[in-house]
Amino acid sequence: MQPKIAVLTAGGDCPGLNAALRAVIRRAHQRGFLAVGLRGGFAGLERLDVVDLDPAQASGLLPRGGSILGCSGADPFLRADGEARCIENAARLEAAGLIIIGGDHSMQVAEKAWRAGVPVVGVPKTIDNDVRGTEQTFGFDTAVAIATDAIDRLHTTAESHDRVMVLEVMGRRSGWIATFAGLAGGADAILIPEHPFDLTDLCRMIRRRQDLGKYFSILVVGEGATFQGEEAPVLGTKADGSLRLGGIGALLARRLEDASGIETRVTVLGHVQRGGSPVASDRILASRYGVHAVDLIESGRFGRMTAWQRGRMTDVPLAEAAGGARLVDPESYGIASVFFG
DSSP states (O other), rough: OOEEEEEEEOOOOOTTTTHHHHHHHHHHHHTTTTEEEEETHHHHHTOOOOEEGGGGGTOOTOOOOSOOTTTOOOGGGGHHHHHHHHHHHHHHHHHEEEEEEOOHHHHHHHHHHHHTTOOOOOOBBOOOOBBTOSSSOBBBHHHHEEEEHHHHHHHHHHHHHOOOEEEEEESSSSSSSHHHHHHHOOOOOEEESSSSSSSHOOOOOOOHHHTTTTTEEEEEEETTBBBOOOOOEEEEEEETOEEEOOHHHHHHHHHHHHHHHHOOOEEEOOOGGGOOOHHHHHHHHHHHHHHHHHHHTTTTOSSSEEEEOOOEEEEEEEEHHHBBBBBHHHHHHHHHTTOOO
C-alpha cells in the first residue's frame, strides 16, 4: 500500500496557507506519498474528516488566500476525551506522518501529540510572527504590507485635517506587525505589548510636533498594547479559553483627544490583515516550509518544526517552538523608535 502524509491547518487563517498546502501536495507525490487533508484544523482530526489531496488540486493554490482545508481555533486537546480521540484517529489514519500548520498554540498541541506517539511535524504560520524557533512565519510580510498601505493612506487624510490618526493592528502578545509596519509607514509612535506606554508622553510628543509645524500625527498600536499600570482591553473569550483582545485603539483615541484637545480618529484593520492573496515573499517561504516538512517525514525526523534561521531553511524541536510567544527584540524596536515624533 502506498504510504501517505496527512496535513491540517490549525488556528486562524493567514496568507500563504494554500501555498504551503500546494508545496506539501506536490512534494509528497514527487516523493511517492499520497496526500490527505484534515478539514477544520484539529477538529477535523477529532472527527476524522479526511479529504484526498491530489496534484490537480494544487493548481491555482499559490496566490489564493485562506485554506482549502478550512481553519479552526478549536482545541480538542483541552479535553481528555478529545485528546484521546485525536490520538486514536491519528493512528487510524495510518499516515507516515502528520503535518500540523499553525501558530504557537498549535505547536504546543503538536508537541503534546508527538509526546503521545503521533508522528508529527510542525510548520509555523501566523501574521503575528511570534512563533519561537524561527525568525519568520509566513503571513507576516503580507500583514505588514497591508498595514503599511493603511498608514500611507492615513497620512494624507491626517495631514489634510490636522488630525491624530490611531491605527490598531493585530498582535495580542507581540508587536511585530506594529513595529515593522510603523517603521515602513513612517509612524510617529509605535505602541506594542512589550512596552506599556504613557499618555502624557504621547501628548508631549504631539505638542512638540505642532511646535515644529507638523499638525498631524500617526500612531500605530498593537491590539495587546497597554497604558502603563493597566491591562489590555478585552472583547471576549475565544473557544480555547484565551482572551480576545481589542479596543485599545478606540480607548487611546478617546483619551488622547480628551487630554490634548486635538481631533483624533481611530482605524482598526482587524481581519483585513489576515485575508487576501499573499505577497511574493510569503508564497516563497510557505512553499519552502511545505517542502521541508515532507522531507522531514520522509527521513523519519518527527517532533520537529520547520524553521527559517540566518537565511536558510532548517528545523527545531517542537518543544522549542511551544515555549511561549516570540517577542519583539530591543534592537528592532530601538531602530523604529529613532523615527518617533
